[in-house]
Amino acid sequence: MSITAIPIESTLSIRLTAHPMQRAGAFALALLAANGRLRAMKHPEELTPEEIRFANEVMTADLEATVNAADSKQPGGFWLGISYMFWPNCPINTTNRKKLGRDELRARLHQWRDLPETETLLEAPCVLCERQACGWYGKVDIPLAASTSHRNTTIPGHEGIALCRGCLLSFYALPYACEISGGRAAVVHSWDDRFLARVTGRQAKRMLGRASLTSTSASSSPSYPRERRVIEALRGYEENLTDGVELLVFTNSNKEQEITIQSLDQPLAEWISKSAHGPHAVGWSYLCRTHHTEKKPGIAKLAENLFYNPQYVISAAVSYTRRLIEETSHVPGESPVLTETCFSYATKVLMLTETDSAEIRKLAHKIAEEVSGDFSELKKYLQAQKQARTLKEWLRRKSVDITLRSRAREPFVNERQWLLLFDSEERNYLHRDLLFLGVLAKVHELSPEWRDDPDTRRELEETLDSGDTDIDNDEE
Template sequence: MSTASVTTSAQVRLTAHPLQRVGACAVAGLAGVKDRRRSPESLSSEEIEFARGRMTADVVATADLADTKVPGSFWLAASYLLWPNSKMNPTNRKSLSVVERRNQIMQWRQRPTAVLDVPCVLCGQVACGFYGKVDIPLAASVEHRNTTVPGHDGMALCVGCLTSFHALPYGCSIRGGKAAALHSWDDEVLAKMTLRQVLRTKLQADLTTTSASAGVYSREVEALRALRTYEHPIRAGVELYVFSNSNKQQTLDVHSIEQPLAEWLRTTLQPTVLGIGFRYLIRAHHSPKAAGSVRLAYNAFHHPQRLAGTAVSYLARLTDALGAPAPETIELAGLYQSFIREVLGVPQREVDQIVQLADRIGELLRKHPQRGTLKEFEHVHSEPVRLQAWLKRQATAWTLQRQVSEALVTTEQWRLLFEPGDRVRFHRDLLFVSVLEHLAKTGWLAGTPTDRDDQDDTILAEENQ
């Protein structure tokens, strides 16, 4: 292919490569862009070169350092997981003078001037060279590549895409021997989250002498907080890329949150009525071994359906302990309904049908305000066969007491509760929490506040640190 058939621009483009996209937004952050609505593709040549200059200054400064244990060694330490075998960390580094190290690093990072007769494999602009593992995280190294001739790094890149990969680490949280990048196909979400991370990484580089250790699920917690502070609707899912380009262990783990859950998490984390329920959801995830926000963030990225199940289990434990609906019931019931509608896609009609049945059951239970009445319902709810038998008995009592033709349980409600399907478990849990909600609203043996409200301040303090 001749160079005449491709663009000769050295723009930064947003391509189909997630890590390149994060890097492209990081270039914008390094260039001083603060408007999340401005695309990296709008960067001028001067802005791109300014960003390249800042990155070059950071890596060149490592030439003066003896090793990764001295102050200011963040980028030198990070280079072993980002750019192994680069001019920053050659095997003979200790035998080189500071001037030799500096010259080698500057030669590595100088702007390529070559114009190849091939396009960039990512964006189609004129390529400036062929690159591998040293410059592109997770790419094959020259020594291990068997699809090209010896010495050929294989991946043709333009100046813009090469610059994006060099900027990628600024858009990552780097600690514990790995880098974590938050990506979204919603360009505005990607830009906002990356711009924020660029500021944090630069601060980390200034304050940290060596790579910080990673707390348990700290990357998921950081990602969840990024969703919490985003002010606009999220139009695409969010992916957490955790990787290491190290020669010792090259790894990549991708954890995804689909768009409905991402938007639900963003909106419920806001200070609204549902936000109060989310406060209780954090409390529900709390354990002596981990803060509620940590376990919640883990579930959001690894087991999202556990978010709803944890709320139900928490209410069941409190109800069992109190013998009555807990003070958190109404807010958590509303949050549960919101989750199954907006995240799981349960139609509003199905929710209404189950809530209608729950109100009828609540009326029956209120006739017998003994502790064991609710205990029995809690016991049968978890087992379909027992629940079926219990509903049949209550249906008889409902008809005899009221002497009406309207059944306690309609055919549609029975189908929703017991007909095999993906949603049947959530329908039965919805019935349970909705019965508790009905009893809580009517003040049936209402539970009294406990010291959990005081404990919650401690739990949320951990989450907000």
């Protein structure tokens, strides 16, 4: 295959592609080009060749510290440890590394990473951006790619994946966009470029600060730290979110290649983002409190549900409030705010229609008016509400009593409400949970003597503190 040598400045640029890791790496490269300053950070496609060269020099300088480290646990060994995860068998971590002198290690590093004055271009397109490729690459340079020795996966004579220099450097910058823990790298990705720029830039700033650490080993971390970081990033983002968010957890080491991807769809990601501001900011704190367990702080359990069981978020709030009523014989003071937050979550995330929401609220208000005068009546409803069968019986008896007592023309429970509670397939539980919360919120309004003060339960205060995973504490 013919090749062409041309000045590198004519081809050295970054173009975002459809590869999430390349995109995240490109934004990390932009932060490096801005010398770690978020406010000076450009869009990757706006970087000049000089800025790209500077970013590559920063990465090379970080790796150069490894030539003086005997292993990844020694001073300067941070990026050596990273290299085993991202670039196995690269020039700085070969199996005979300990036999090589510092000067030879340094020379091999620069041969691998330095950009030449001219660039040899193949007459083949980059597989990601379709510009002319500069070489063939594999597992050593691209996470999760096949080794270049696996010729059976390519055209005979080709030694891997064709990449241009811009895409290659984006992959080299990927570790700066990652949170490293537990032998895995985690990167946050979104097709919303503004959000990706923000979260990647902040993570790259942290990685620049960690480059001087002794090793990549970390102390014990809280539950679901990666998921919590994504949530805190969303809650610190004040612009409109135009797409969902992905959490990619992976390793490219020789021992194993693995990746898991967990997504937050756009409606859920946007709801989380908006929960930090406006009417649901306090409700979010209460929602964290409802997820508290003896083994997990509330923010950790909430993060778990948001990522893996979003349908359980409201049921956790119901379990919490029911337990408090049984223990204290008071309606929790959180009820009104928590109820509005859960209804918002149901409509924005779980796609409950506004019409169905209004029907559930309407019935909840009727029930509250019936039970608010007598706490024993409230307890009867709370007991009946635990099972569909007993709730049906309670609603039927109450309907008959009201009809005989007032001869009301409008039924206590209309046909649509009945279908929502008992004949809407897998959403029955959601509707009954919302009804329960709606009843408590209205009872809280009608019977102030039954209220308690949520701020007196100080044993749960730690569940409101997510500061140890706050992604937005970095100063710009």
